[in-house]
Amino acid sequence: MITRMTTNSQGVRIEHRGAVPQVHPTAYVAPTATLVGDVRIGPRARVMYGAVLDAEGARIEVGEAAVVCEHAVLRASAVAAEQPVLVGDHVFVGPHATLLGCTVERACYLAASAHVLQEAVVGTGSVVAVAALVHARTVLPPESFVPPYTTAVGEPVQLLAPGDPELPQAIGRLGFAGTAFGVDAAWTDRVARHEQITEIRSAEFGAHLDDHPATD
Numbered sequence: 032m033i034t035r036m037t038t039n040s041q042g043v044r045i046e047h048r049g050a051v052p053q054v055h056p057t058a059y060v061a062p063t064a065t066l067v068g069d070v071r072i073g074p075r076a077r078v079m080y081g082a083v084l085d086a087e088g089a090r091i092e093v094g095e096a097a098v099v100c101e102h103a104v105l106r107a108s109a110v111a112a113e114q115p116v117l118v119g120d121h122v123f124v125g126p127h128a129t130l131l132g133c134t135v136e137r138a139c140y141l142a143a144s145a146h147v148l149q150e151a152v153v154g155t156g157s158v159v160a161v162a163a164l165v166h167a168r169t170v171l172p173p174e175s176f177v178p179p180y181t182t183a184v185g186e187p188v189q190l191l192a193p194g195d196p197e198l199p200q201a202i203g204r205l206g207f208a209g210t211a212f213g214v215d216a217a218w219t220d221r222v223a224r225h226e227q228i229t230e231i232r233s234a235e236f237g238a239h240l241d242d243h244p245a246t247d
Contacts, residue, residue, distance in 0.1 A: 041054045041060050041066075042054075042060035042061060042062060042063070042064035042065060042066055042078065043062075043063070043064065043065045043066070043244075044066050044244070044245035045065065045066065045067045045068070045242050045243070045244060045245060046068070046242065046243055046244070046245045046246075047067045047068030047069075047085075047086065047087075047238070047239065047241075047242050048068055048069075048087075048088060048238055048241075050068045050069035050086065050090075051245045052066035052067070052068070052069075052070040052071075052072070052084075052245060053070070053071045053072065054066070054072040055072055055073055055074045055075075055076065057074045057075050058072045058073065058074065058075060058076040058077070058078070059076075059077050059078070060072060060078040061078060061079050061080040061081075061082070062080075063080045063081050064078045064079065064080065064081065064082040064083070064084070064099075065082070065083045065084070065085075066078075066084050067083075067084065067085040067086060067087075067239075067242070068085065068086035068087065068090075068091075069086040069089070069090040069091070069107075070084045070086050070090070070091045070093075071090065071091065071092045071093065072093050073092070073093055073094045073095045073096075073097065073120070074095045074096070075095055075096045076093045076094065076095065076096065076097045076098070076099070077097075077098045077099065078093070078099045079098070079099060079100050079101045079103075080101050080102075081101050081102040082099050082100070082101065082102060082103045082104070082105075083103075083104050083105070083106075084099070084105045084106075084116075085104075085105070085106045085107070086107045086115075086116075087106065087107050087108050087109065087110075087235060087238075088107075088108065088109035088110070088235070088238070089107035089108055089109045089113055089114055089115045089116075089132070090107055090115045090116075091105050091107050091115065091116045091117075091118075092115065092116070092117050092118065093105075093118045094118055094119045094120035094121070094122065094137065095120040095121070096120060096121050097118050097119070097120060097121060097122045097123075097124070098122070098123050098124065099118070099124045100123075100124060100125050100126040100128070100143075101126045101127075102126055102127050103124050103125070103126065103127065103128045103129070103130070104128075104129045104130070105118070105124075105129075105130045105131075106129075106130070106131050106132070107132055108131070108132050108149070108211075108235065110212060110213055110231055110232075110235050111149075111209065111210060111211060111212055111213035112150075112210075112213075114131075114132025114133075114149050114150060115132065116130050116131070116132060116133060116134075117133075117134045117135070118130070118135050119135060119136045119137035119138070119139070119155070120137045120138070121137055121138045122135050122136075122137065122138065122139045122140075122141070123139070123140045123141060124141050124145075125140075125141055125142045125143040125144070125145060125161075126143045126144070127143055127144045128141050128142075128143065128144060128145045128146065128147075129145075129146045129147070130146075130147050131146075131147070131148050131149050131211070132148075132149040132150060132211070133147040133148060133149060133150065133151045133152070133153070133165070134151070134152045134153070135147065135153045136152070136153060136154055136155040136156075136157075136173070137155050137156075138155055138156050139153050139154075139155065139156065139157045139158070139159070140157075140158045140159070141153070141158075141159045142158070142159065142160050142161045142162075142163070142179075143161050143162070144161060144162045145159040145160070145161070145162065145163050145164075145165075146163070146164045146165070147159065147164075147165040148164070148165065148166050148167040148169075148207070148211065149167045149168070149207075149210050149211045150167055150168045150210055151165045151166065151167060151168060151169045151170070151171075152169075152170045152171065153165060153171045153175075154170070154171045154172045154173035154174065154175060155173040155174070156173050156174040157171050157172075157173065157174060157175040157176070157177075158175070158176045158177065159171075159177045159183075160176070160177055160178050160179040160181070161179045161180070162179055162180050163177040163178065163179060163180060163181050163182070163183070164177075164181075164182045164183065165177060165183045166182060166183065166184045166185075166202060166205055166207070167205050167206075167207045167210045167211060168185075168186070168205055168206075168210055169183050169184055169185055169186060169188055169205075170186040170188065171183060171188055172188070175188070177190060178190070180192070180193055181193075182198060182201075182202075184198075184201040184202065184205065185201065185204070185205065189201060208224050208227075208228065211228075212227070212228050212231045212232070213231065214227040214228055214231065
């Protein structure tokens with residue numbers, strides 16, 4: 032069976048887990064952007080072509096005059112803990128950026144292909160430059176700058192360049208698999224860890240079998 036998704040100035044809106052995306056009348060959501068579940072788009076916000084905002088079992092909030100550019104992915108989750116995506120007022124989320132279960136405070140600039148992972152906090156006025164990564168549970172103080180291709184790790188934050196020998200150990204200490212997925216497999220047991228991760232995500236994403244187009 033082919034399900035017809037209607038597209039308009041509120042994009043493709045999909046009811047998920049009983050929640051319907053809400054778009055402020057002054058916001059713009061491109062026709063090819065997709066909003067899934069408990070997604071709340073604030074006044075004068077802009078969500079551009081191909082962006083995907085998927086609330087899963089939590090919620091996504093996009094603040095006033097925030098901009099989510101083309102093909103960005105914002106995904107909340109509740110598999111390990113309640114992990115909403117909270118985007119403050121006047122935040123710029125660049126093309127192909129990824130925000131997973133994190134908080135981005137007001138007036139931040141996230142450049143193209145920037146990534147912010149579960150339970151991280153990007154402080155007010157911060158910049159996450161091109162292809163930089165703010166790892167899980169990392170806290171960036173207000174007005175921080177994460178240089179291009181750099182990984183920000185921990186609290187207090189470390190900025191580590193690609194190839195830095197400290198990087199694998201720093202990421203290991205974060206307990207990423209536990210934070211993101213509730214997985215307790217050892218850091219060194221990659222096969223078991225990845226099997227558990229896919230099982231958990233398969234169960235979480237299985238809830239989409241009951242999705243349907245929002246009609247209100």
